[in-house]
Amino acid sequence: MKTGTDRVKRGMAEMQKGGVIMDVVNAEQAKIAEEAGAVAVMALERVPSDIRAAGGVARMADPRIVEEVMKAVSIPVMAKARIGHIVEARVLEAMGVDYIDESEVLTPADEEYHLFKSDYTVPFVCGCRDLGEAARRIGEGASMLRTKGEPGTGNIVEAVRHIRKVNAQVRKVVSMNEDELMTEAKLLGAPFELLLEIKREGRLPVVNFAAGGVATPADAALMMQLGADGVFVGSGIFKSDNPAKFARAIVEATTHYQDYKLIAEISKDLGTAMKGIEISTLAPSSRMQDRGW
Amino acid sequence: MIKVGVLALQGAVREHVRSIEESGAEAVIVKRKEQLQDLDGLILPGGESTAMRRLIDKYDFMDELKRFADEGKPMFGTCAGLILLAKNIVGYDAPHIGRMDVTVERNSFGRQRESFEADLDIKDVANDFTAVFIRAPHIVEAGENVEVLAKHNGRIVVAREGQFLGCSFHPELTDDHRFTAYFIEMVKEAKKKQLA
Numbered sequence: 001m002k003t004g005t006d007r008v009k010r011g012m013a014e015m016q017k018g019g020v021i022m023d024v025v026n027a028e029q030a031k032i033a034e035e036a037g038a039v040a041v042m043a044l045e046r047v048p049s050d051i052r053a054a055g056g057v058a059r060m061a062d063p064r065i066v067e068e069v070m071k072a073v074s075i076p077v078m079a080k081a082r083i084g085h086i087v088e089a090r091v092l093e094a095m096g097v098d099y100i101d102e103s104e105v106l107t108p109a110d111e112e113y114h115l116f117k118s119d120y121t122v123p124f125v126c127g128c129r130d131l132g133e134a135a136r137r138i139g140e141g142a143s144m145l146r147t148k149g150e151p152g153t154g155n156i157v158e159a160v161r162h163i164r165k166v167n168a169q170v171r172k173v174v175s176m177n178e179d180e181l182m183t184e185a186k187l188l189g190a191p192f193e194l195l196l197e198i199k200r201e202g203r204l205p206v207v208n209f210a211a212g213g214v215a216t217p218a219d220a221a222l223m224m225q226l227g228a229d230g231v232f233v234g235s236g237i238f239k240s241d242n243p244a245k246f247a248r249a250i251v252e253a254t255t256h257y258q259d260y261k262l263i264a265e266i267s268k269d270l271g272t273a274m275k276g277i278e279i280s281t282l283a284p285s286s287r288m289q290d291r292g293w
Numbered sequence: 294m295i296k297v298g299v300l301a302l303q304g305a306v307r308e309h310v311r312s313i314e315e316s317g318a319e320a321v322i323v324k325r326k327e328q329l330q331d332l333d334g335l336i337l338p339g340g341e342s343t344a345m346r347r348l349i350d351k352y353d354f355m356d357e358l359k360r361f362a363d364e365g366k367p368m369f370g371t372c373a374g375l376i377l378l379a380k381n382i383v384g385y386d387a388p389h390i391g392r393m394d395v396t397v398e399r400n401s402f403g404r405q406r407e408s409f410e411a412d413l414d415i416k417d418v419a420n421d422f423t424a425v426f427i428r429a430p431h432i433v434e435a436g437e438n439v440e441v442l443a444k445h446n447g448r449i450v451v452a453r454e455g456q457f458l459g460c461s462f463h464p465e466l467t468d469d470h471r472f473t474a475y476f477i478e479m480v481k482e483a484k485k486k487q488l489a
Contacts, residue, residue, distance in 0.1 A: 001411040008408045011305075011466045012427050015339050015372070018303040037347035039303060039340070074399060075341055076428065098405035098428070121406045248347075255302055255348055256324065 006143070009123035012076070012099065013144035013207045016040060016230055020220065020251050021209070023047050023234040026065065027072035029243070036247035040076040040099070042232070043069040048105050048152030049235035049274065052286065058106045060088040063095060070096065078125070083292050084110025093122040099144070101125050104291035105151045105234075114292065117141030127211065129162045129289060131169035135190030135198075136293075138206060145204065147228070148289040149212015152235050154276035156213045156222065158289060163210060163226045173198050212289065215273045217253030217266055224257035241271030295480050298323040298332040302348040304340020304373060308465035312473040318480070326357040334367040334480035337374025337390075339427070339463050342399070345373060346389055355390070362392040367456045367483050369476045375459035376430055383433060393457040394436030401431045401448075415443040415451050419471040424450070424462035431461050456483060 002008075019039030024030040030041045045061040046054065060081050070077045076098035081088035083102055088109070092100050102115050104127055117124040118141030127148035128134035134145050147166070149159030169188070173195050176184060181199065185192040197205055210223030211232035220231045231254050233247075240246040249266040256262050284290070295318040299309045306322060313320035313336070321332060329335070335358075337345075349355055362368060370378040370393070377389040381396035402408070408427045414420045424445070432449035435441055443451035443460075450461040458479065464472035 001409050003407065003409045005410055007425050007466055008410055008427060011425050011463060012405055012408065014305050014308065014466065015341065015427060015463075017305065017307075017340070018301070019341060019344055034343060035347075037344045037351075039344045075343055076405060093406065096404045096406060123405065251344070251347070252351065 004121035009143035010206050012123055013125070016076075016209075017207055018255060019230045020247075020254050021078065021230065021232045022237055022247060023232075024069060024238070027068045029238055030069045030072045030077075032244050033237070033247055034073045034075050036244060037251040038075060038247065039230070040078055041069060041073060042078045042080065042101065042234075043097075044080060047235040047238060048288075049154070049239055050152075051105060052152040060085070060092065060106070063091065066092070066095060066097060080106055081115075082106040083108040084113050084115060086115060089115055089120065093120055097122060099123050099125055102142075103127065104148060104288045108291050114140055117143075125209075127289070127292065128166060128208075130165045130188070131173070132188035132190045133293070134166055134204065134208070135188065135194045138194060138204075139191040142206065144206050144209070146209040146211040146232055149210070149214075150279055150282070151212045151288050153213050153279065153282075154215035154236060154239075154274040155279055156215065156219045157279060159210050159213045159223060160226065162212075163208070163223060163228055166204075166208065167227045170198060170204060174202050214250075215276060217249045217263055217270075220250050221253040221257035221263055224254055230254065235274055239274035246270055294319045295333050295477060295484065296321055296331060297334045297336060297477065297480060298328065299336045299338055300345070300374075302352075303344050304338040305463065305465050306338055309336050309338050309371075309473070312465050312470050313477070315470045316474040316477045318477050326352065326354045329357050329361050332361075332366070333484050334369070334476065335361060336476070337368065337370040337377050338465065339372035339374065342373040342376040342389070345377065349389070358390050359392065362390060362456075365456055365483060365487070367458070367476065367479045368392075369458040371460055371463055371465065372427065372429055375432075375461060378457055378459050380436075381434075393454050393459055394439055395432045395452060395454070395459065396434040397430045398433050399430050400428050401433075402426055402429050404428065411445055413443045413445060413450070415472065418442060418451075418475045419469070422464075422469060422472065423467050424460075424464070425466045426450075426462045429461040432459070
């Protein structure tokens with residue numbers, strides 16, 4: 001009997017496919033998310049748009065919040081640790097969190113090195129903007145990927161850029177000859193063996209969810225159509241006028257992402273979505289996606 | 294050719310589809326209740342049972358799923374799928390489809406860090422079958438017509454009751470298709486009986 005194997009860790013993410021993972025900051029929100037059909041919740045102290053507004057250093061959530069959320073729901077609970085923060089990650093693992101997001105939404109603890117995620121029993125999800133970044137995270141032991149997008153902006157443009165880029169690069173690797181892959185590995189900064197595996201299997205070895213800017217049911221469906229395996233919604237739900245209704249609509253749009261009549265129906269009278277931010281107005285220092293490498 | 298559906302509201306759908314095809318049957322991705330009519334058998338995949346249940350209700354799937362069961366067509370529930378099939382769920386007042394005479398307990402092996410893989414001998418199915426348990430349920434109690442096919446550490450993890458097959462783990466996560474092939478045989482037998 002073995003715990004923490006790749007199959008067990010990656011398999012957990014496979015079970016989340018086609019589903020929506022929602023950011024929550026307390027037990028009450030977690031229950032609304034579960035009731036709406038979320039496949040997991042991400043327990044946080046603040047949602048990304050509030051982290052953006054508050055400024056300063058964003059850290060792992062107060063363990064009491066995480067604990068409260070774990071007690072409130074029976075679906076899996078995820079939590080965020082700072083990039084490279086070994087102790088925050090170990091603390092969350094010790095608490096029994098089901099998945100850790102080594103996340104650029106928090107202020108990085110290490111600007112050079114990410115966590116060696118293979119060392120942990122708990123699985124990790126990491127953000128990526130391109131195949132090189134995706135492959136480096138998998139190489140370190142990430143069991144699940146997500147686009148970085150631009151968190152807390154309610155603007156889908158960066159997540160679209162990232163999923164298109166990764167998928168285009170996967171297609172390129174699959175179509176390349178094996179004798180071209182070492183050069184491609186060098187150019188991407190990706191582990192060579194992983195590119196061989198991607199070529200052999202025709203896809204990434206772990207699931208890749210959409211994250212960072214999903215604000216409406218149509219945004220969620222768009223990301224699914226572009227090839228995301230599922231969707232993270234951060235600020236979108238609990239910053240909207242009617243979170244329960246909004247959450248249900250996002251879940252439905254994710255399941256039936258090609259049923260446009262249905263998406264029209266569920267998008268009616270949802271109230272105002274979160275206020276968005278145009279990416280070009282962000283100062284370079286407040287671009288979260290540029291954290292990590 | 295035998296047609297086996299995979300309930301595709303959420304969860305490990307792709308893996309089951311591959312396994313069905315590897316076992317020589319036609320796989321159908323089921324997103325609408327109307328699709329159930331043409332099927333010979335149905336797999337309820339792993340995923341989050343609470344999320345699946347919400348979508349089942351939303352799209353009015355429940356009556357059709359119960360009818361499918363009452364027509365005697367084989368159903369195979371893996372992990373969350375087993376929870377959907379079970380007649381009783383520990384800590385819950387009402388079951389979901391509720392047609393297989395077992396009582397299951399959700400997340401009974403613990404949280405994700407306690408998730409594991411183990412090699413099992415499954416009666417009539419396979420020896421040394423690598424079973425991947427992820428936040429898995431187990432069968433606390435099995436009715437008198439239920440045959441227990443495998444246990445792990447004294448807990449029932451595979452059982453069959455006539456047309457119903459259920460397991461705690463995820464056979465779809467490995468390249469070993471013997472368990473799916475066993476279910477496809479069940480489907481073939483049931484179809485033969487129906488035609489006779």
